[in-house]
Amino acid sequence: MPSQTFARRAPLRLSSVLIYLMLIAGGLVMVIPFVWMIATSLKPAKEVFLGYFFPLAPTLENYALVLNKVPFARWYLNSLVVATCTTLSVAFFDSLTGFVLAKYEFPGKNVIFVFILSTLMVPTEMLVIPWFILSNNLNWVDSYWGIMFPGVITAFGTFLMKQFMEGVPSELLDAARMDGVSEFGLFWRIALPLVKPALAALCIFTFLGNWNAFLWPVIITEKMDMRTVPVGLSFFSGEAGSSWELIMAGASMATVPVLIVFLFFQRQIIKGIALTGLKG
Amino acid sequence: MALRSRGLTLGQRRAMWAYIFLLVPLTFFITIRFAPTLFAMSVSLFRWDILSPNKPWLGLKNYEALFADPVFWKSLSNTLMYVALSVPAQLVIGLFFALLLQAAAHWRGFFRALYFVPFVTSTVAISWVWRWIYQPAFGPLNKLLALLGLPEQRFLASPDQALASIVVTLVWQGLGFYVIIFLAGLEAIPADFYEAAKIDGARTWDLFRHITLPLLNPTIVFLTVIGTINGIQVFTQVLNMSFQGMGGPLDSTKSLVLFIYQEGFKSFKMGYAAAGTVILFALILVITIIQLRVTTRRVEY
Numbered sequence: 001m002p003s004q005t006f007a008r009r010a011p012l013r014l015s016s017v018l019i020y021l022m023l024i025a026g027g028l029v030m031v032i033p034f035v036w037m038i039a040t041s042l043k044p045a046k047e048v049f050l051g052y053f054f055p056l057a058p059t060l061e062n063y064a065l066v067l068n069k070v071p072f073a074r075w076y077l078n079s080l081v082v083a084t085c086t087t088l089s090v091a092f093f094d095s096l097t098g099f100v101l102a103k104y105e106f107p108g109k110n111v112i113f114v115f116i117l118s119t120l121m122v123p124t125e126m127l128v129i130p131w132f133i134l135s136n137n138l139n140w141v142d143s144y145w146g147i148m149f150p151g152v153i154t155a156f157g158t159f160l161m162k163q164f165m166e167g168v169p170s171e172l173l174d175a176a177r178m179d180g181v182s183e184f185g186l187f188w189r190i191a192l193p194l195v196k197p198a199l200a201a202l203c204i205f206t207f208l209g210n211w212n213a214f215l216w217p218v219i220i221t222e223k224m225d226m227r228t229v230p231v232g233l234s235f236f237s238g239e240a241g242s243s244w245e246l247i248m249a250g251a252s253m254a255t256v257p258v259l260i261v262f263l264f265f266q267r268q269i270i271k272g273i274a275l276t277g278l279k280g
Numbered sequence: 281m282a283l284r285s286r287g288l289t290l291g292q293r294r295a296m297w298a299y300i301f302l303l304v305p306l307t308f309f310i311t312i313r314f315a316p317t318l319f320a321m322s323v324s325l326f327r328w329d330i331l332s333p334n335k336p337w338l339g340l341k342n343y344e345a346l347f348a349d350p351v352f353w354k355s356l357s358n359t360l361m362y363v364a365l366s367v368p369a370q371l372v373i374g375l376f377f378a379l380l381l382q383a384a385a386h387w388r389g390f391f392r393a394l395y396f397v398p399f400v401t402s403t404v405a406i407s408w409v410w411r412w413i414y415q416p417a418f419g420p421l422n423k424l425l426a427l428l429g430l431p432e433q434r435f436l437a438s439p440d441q442a443l444a445s446i447v448v449t450l451v452w453q454g455l456g457f458y459v460i461i462f463l464a465g466l467e468a469i470p471a472d473f474y475e476a477a478k479i480d481g482a483r484t485w486d487l488f489r490h491i492t493l494p495l496l497n498p499t500i501v502f503l504t505v506i507g508t509i510n511g512i513q514v515f516t517q518v519l520n521m522s523f524q525g526m527g528g529p530l531d532s533t534k535s536l537v538l539f540i541y542q543e544g545f546k547s548f549k550m551g552y553a554a555a556g557t558v559i560l561f562a563l564i565l566v567i568t569i570i571q572l573r574v575t576t577r578r579v580e581y
Contacts, residue, residue, distance in 0.1 A: 015383075023377070026380075026391075029452070030394055030397060049418045097302065109298075119313040122317045122561060125560055126560065129323060129554050132544075155313070229402065230404040234519070234525075247408055251402075251405040251408050252405075255402060262397065266393045274464035
């Protein structure tokens with residue numbers, strides 16, 4: 001018996017070394033572009049085309065140059081305001097709608113549910129033209145509301161929250177009703193705390209999705225000061241020519257804070273993705 | 281109390297509350313999602329220039345012009361190429377790394393997070409980083425090729441390589457999502473299945489072929505559909521990785537959405553662009569239906 005387990009362990013070890021080698025190789029491919037981005041951003045302009053991977057005389061002057069040239073701080077504020085407000089709105093309205101569709105009986109319920117779901121089939125690209133015409137007529141161009149309005153309630157989030165609201169026991173709600181809790185109180189004080197994990201996942205994805213959004217923000221913003229980080233970065237990079245050290249400084253500023261947030265929440269984010277199978 | 285419930289049964293009162301709660305969301309879905317869908321279809325029947333006040337009716341002329349436009353066909357075939365190259369690559373590489381991760385006893389969470397990093401970072405930033413990586417002459421990839429004694433490649437500057445180069449970036453960025461979904465699928469397969477098969481003398485390949493793959497089929501279907509729909513909508517990478525966002529060189533990377541964006545928001549031909557979005561919508565609808573048909577048939581063993 002012991003000899004048999006020994007015989008099995010030896011090849012196993014070799015294969016597990018191989019597994020880790022391949023995992024590390026894959027990990028390097030994932031990380032090196034980011035290292036390259038940061039390394040380039042720290043190089044003085046004259047070092048960029050020398051061909052060393054790491055800077056010889058690292059400097060932060062590229063960051064100062066970018067911050068002087070373009071209102072990066074303002075873009076950050078814009079992205080933060082837009083992503084935060086959208087996330088709060090989605091969290092509230094998607095879970096309220098999900099709650100109603102899961103826990104109430106009323107005429108037209110199925111029609112309403114199918115109607116909301118069916119809007120999922122229409123790609124955003126088809127809607128940006130009508131949204132732009134609408135925004136143009138209502139003077140929403142270059143406003144926070146203009147950037148946000150298409151995403152303040154989502155069909156996917158509604159569907160997701162409905163699934164989780166189904167799990168809230170109806171007896172609990174009825175008991176609370178007996179105690180005189182209002183209908184809104186049932187949602188806010190009883191149901192919502194019970195679906196917190198799903199709600200957290202929805203919030204994280206909504207925030208990330210809006211933070212990184214490009215197609216609609218690039219259409220609805222025209223003034224430099226109203227751009228979000230991705231839109232500002234795209235225009236800045238397009239105009240920076242071959243000043244790769246500046247472009248990489250901009251890309252680092254757009255990326256690194258998100259990476260830090262990700263490192264904090266990575267467990268929840270990954271669990272949430274696996275749980276809901278949704279796309280950030 | 282008595283006043284509020286006068287004339288209403290308990291059920292009616294609850295229904296009333298349901299409607300009140302749904303007031304804002306329903307208004308939103310009708311005005312911001314549903315009506316614009318119909319409006320886009322109607323805009324596609326006009327010459328709709330945002331700057332000019334008169335918008336003459338064209339009937340199906342926008343569609344006729346679209347089908348006669350070689351750039352439209354080029355962007356459509358490019359879009360299908362993006363899908364045809366990126367989806368299988370992501371499926372195969374994603375499953376490969378998911379299997380490796382499942383076999384790894386330690387550091388699984390660490391590697392999983394590592395592979396997922398590109399997925400959560402800004403696509404615009406990533407596009408520019410890769411554009412720098414692909415630079416002819418000075419880019420690190422060409423430096424690496426030179427180090428290995430291989431000839432310099434033009435990558436994004438070459439009409440033959442540009443699309444494939446963007447696909448590499450797409451696969452690189454999306455991989456983490458595939459790995460995590462595959463890993464979740466793998467972890468859901470009961471270990472007893474493997475034990476039982478091993479007792480019957482099955483080899484590793486047999487286990488993979490006859491247990492893992494069939495049981496992963498729903499996961500594969502899900503990822504194929506999601507990947508295809510995302511691939512059809514590729515835009516941000518193409519705009520940021522081609523010179524002046526034009527989808528070049530020689531339209532070799534131009535995707536359908538970039539084509540629509542340029543026609544609608546650069547040339548302000550809203551009606552023409554709207555016709556393009558209707559085609560996009562139809563394309564997504566047809567592919568989703570075909571994929572669901574084909575792949576659900578295979579599940580029934």
